[in-house]
Amino acid sequence: MQKKVQIGLVGLGTVGGGVYDALRRNGALMASRLGVGLRVRRVAVRNLSKRRVGANPPAAMLTTDWAAVANDPRVDLVVELIGGTTVARQVVLAALRAGKPVVTANKALLAFHGEELFAAARRYRANLYYEASVAGGIPIIKVLREALIGNRVTRLYGILNGTCNYILTRMQAEGAGFAEVLADAQRLGYAEADPSLDVDGHDAAHKAGILASLAHGFWVNPRQIHTEGIRHITALDLKFAAQLGYVIKLLAIVKKDGRGSAQVSVYPALIPKGHVMASVAGVFNAVYVRGDVVGDTLYYGRGAGADATASAVLSDLADAALDLKHHSTERVQAFVSHERNGALRPISAATNSFYLRLDVVDQPGVLARIAAILGRARIGISSVIQPEGHEGASVPLILMIHDAPEAAMARALGQIRKLNTIKGEPMMMRVENFT
Numbered sequence: 130m131q132k133k134v135q136i137g138l139v140g141l142g143t144v145g146g147g148v149y150d151a152l153r154r155n156g157a158l159m160a161s162r163l164g165v166g167l168r169v170r171r172v173a174v175r176n177l178s179k180r181r182v183g184a185n186p187p188a189a190m191l192t193t194d195w196a197a198v199a200n201d202p203r204v205d206l207v208v209e210l211i212g213g214t215t216v217a218r219q220v221v222l223a224a225l226r227a228g229k230p231v232v233t234a235n236k237a238l239l240a241f242h243g244e245e246l247f248a249a250a251r252r253y254r255a256n257l258y259y260e261a262s263v264a265g266g267i268p269i270i271k272v273l274r275e276a277l278i279g280n281r282v283t284r285l286y287g288i289l290n291g292t293c294n295y296i297l298t299r300m301q302a303e304g305a306g307f308a309e310v311l312a313d314a315q316r317l318g319y320a321e322a323d324p325s326l327d328v329d330g331h332d333a334a335h336k337a338g339i340l341a342s343l344a345h346g347f348w349v350n351p352r353q354i355h356t357e358g359i360r361h362i363t364a365l366d367l368k369f370a371a372q373l374g375y376v377i378k379l380l381a382i383v384k385k386d387g388r389g390s391a392q393v394s395v396y397p398a399l400i401p402k403g404h405v406m407a408s409v410a411g412v413f414n415a416v417y418v419r420g421d422v423v424g425d426t427l428y429y430g431r432g433a434g435a436d437a438t439a440s441a442v443l444s445d446l447a448d449a450a451l452d453l454k455h456h457s458t459e460r461v462q463a464f465v466s467h468e469r470n471g472a473l474r475p476i477s478a479a480t481n482s483f484y485l486r487l488d489v490v491d492q493p494g495v496l497a498r499i500a501a502i503l504g505r506a507r508i509g510i511s512s513v514i515q516p517e518g519h520e521g522a523s524v525p526l527i528l529m530i531h532d533a534p535e536a537a538m539a540r541a542l543g544q545i546r547k548l549n550t551i552k553g554e555p556m557m558m559r560v561e562n563f564t
Contacts, residue, residue, distance in 0.1 A: 133166040134450045137198040137229075139173040139220050140210035144234055144261075146184030147435030148208065148442045159443065165450040173198045199223040206449050208442065209233040218242050225249045225257070230452065232445040234261035234438055240335035244348040256452060258445035263336040264289060264414045266437035267430040268444065272418070273343045280420030282344040286563065287381040289336045291412035291432045292320045292327040293359050297377055297397075298410045301367045307360060319412060329358035330379065330395045337381035340416070341393045345385060347472075349393055355476035357396040366486060366556060369514060369527050373484075375399035376407045380561060390474040398561040399484050406563075417563070476535055482511075483530040483538060486556040487545070488523040495550045496526065506541040508533040523552040529560070 136152075138145055152159075152167060160166040172186050173195040192198065199207050199220055207224035209231060211217050217238045224231045226249070233239070239246070239262050250257040260270045264287070273282065288294050292314060299310040311328065314320035326332050334356040338349040359379055370377050377397055384392045400407050405427055409415040414432025419425050431437035489495045496513065503510060509531035516525065530538070542555060 132164075132454055133168050134453055135168055135170040135203055135205045136446070137171050137173075137201060137204035137207045137224075138169055138210070139195045139198055139207060140212070141172055141174045141181065141184055141186070142210065142212075143435050144438045144442070145172075145208075145210040146181065147439035148210065149184040149186065151436070151439040151443055152446075155443070159447060163447055163450055163454075165454050167446060167450060170204050171198045171201055195220050196223060199229070200227055204229065205453055206230045206232065206446075208446070209235060209238075210442070211235075212237070214238050214241055218246075221246055221257070222249055225253045225255045228253055228255050230256045230258065230449045232258045232261075232442055232449060234259070234442060236262040236332070236335040236339060240338045240351040243339065243342065256449065258449055259339070260445045261438050261441035263339050264416060264428075265430065265432040265434065266440045267414055267416060267428045267432065268441065269340065269416045269418075269428055270343065271444070272416075272426075272428060273340065277418065277420050277423060277426075280422045281385070282383070282418060282420055283385050284417075284419035284563070285340060285344060285381075285383040286406060286417040286561070287333070287337065287340065288378055288406065288409050288413075288415045289381050289432065290327050290330075290333045290379060291414060292324065293330075293333070293379040294409065294414070295319050295412045296328070297359060297362070297367070297379065300362070300364055301371070301376060304364045304368065306364055307362060328360055330356040331358075333379060333381050334395045337383060337393055337395055340381070341383045341391060344383060345391050349391075349473060353393075353473050355394040355396065359397050361554075361556065362397055362558075363556075365525060366484075366558070369486065369525075370399050370484065371402075372514065373399070373512070373527075373529065374402055375484075375560070376402055377558070378406065378409070380406075382561070384479075386474065390472045392474045392476065392479055394476055394479075396559060398559045400561050400563070404563060477539070479535045480532050481535060481538075482532050482560040482562070484556075484558045484560055485528040485530060485542075487526045487528070488552040489526045490522070490550040490552065491524045492550065495548075498548060498550065499526075499528070499545055502541050502544045503528075503530070506533075506537045508537060508541055 156167050172190050209220045214237050217235050221231050296310045334354045338351045341349045380398045382394045415429045417427050511531050512529040514527040
């Protein structure tokens with residue numbers, strides 16, 4: 130008789146409901162491919178009386194007590210889909226202590242507590258699966274952990290937040306302002322009522338930290354990741370970027386140098402229109418990975434939503450079911466700390482080229498004073514745009530800056546801010562040419 134794996138599902142929201150429905154739809158298909166059946170045994174929810182559209186398990190299967198699911202002897206593996214980092218951490222640790230494998234889609238939990246959770250998985254010989262935690266339906270965790278295991282990952286660039294990518298795509302196409310497009314995104318369900326986790330870059334930073342940790346073998350503290358969001362980007366910046374041959378994307382960037390340290394950052398960057406990452410539009414995600422053996426590779430797809438994330442959870446359920454079938458907890462380890470001396474390089478130690486927009490008083494000598502400050506810092510200007518037709522107390526001045534040390538650029542920008550001919554806050558973004 131075919132072995133059946135009994136699943137305990139903690140959380141029946143958008144993703145949990147998607148997983149439940151996907152198992153009902155494709156569970157038989159998975160069983161025929163795996164030689165293992167998958168059955169949801171128990172489901173923990175916050176509210177038993179909540180009316181649910183689509184996913185609607187029998188009432189006898191539901192409970193509000195997550196511990197009753199995690200510790201149920203009939204449950205073989207636990208799927209944590211409640212989000213957050215407090216109760217979710219308790220759920221995962223309880224299941225692991227009981228020797229049960231855990232599947233999670235919780236990037237914040239892994240970003241802040243991954244090191245502890247993977248240590249617990251090793252201690253209790255129960256694996257932790259997390260494909261759905263980064264980039265939804267894109268199998269980027271498997272790519273880094275398995276497909277590219279023979280490569281040193283020298284560069285990784287990710288468009289990892291669909292909300293930000295949707296907002297920037299709309300602003301670019303329509304010449305609209307940030308606030309207007311954000312309001313539309315909230316109305317359409319692409320952005321939360323409180324959008325700060327997305328638009329301030331923190332969601333992308335959580336995901337970047339997980340990918341960097343996996344790629345380079347040491348756990349990255351999310352608090353050490355340089356993180357910027359997109360609130361300050363204007364339609365004017367997108368317009369000038371287009372004139373210069375660029376688009377603006379919120380990029381997660383992981384760069385490894387030859388001395389073992391890695392730069393992990395999230396910030397909006399100008400990228401060339403001709404590069405494949407420039408064409409990633411709307412709510413889609415993409416991850417561009419360079420390995421020292423394979424070269425450049427690209428992974429593209431939906432990064433969020435019930436179906437995309439459910440697909441990734443099903444992939445992990447398949448792996449977990451096979452491991453249980455073969456009584457293996459170490460067939461593929463979730464995370465291997467193989468670079469114990471690894472360290473993060475601060476953004477101040479990096480070198481980048483820059484886009485700089487200044488609002489200046491329209492009078493002779495302004496550009497000369499700015500150029501003198503940059504010149505003393507040994508920073509070169511590659512091009513200047515001062516568009517005609519602007520009226521008012523100030524006009525925009527756009528400078529494209531050659532490669533320069535971040536620390537030198539920050540000092541020069543501090544001096545430029547103090548000029549009495551500069552009105553408002555300077556706008557600086559990095560330019561990424563994927564070299």
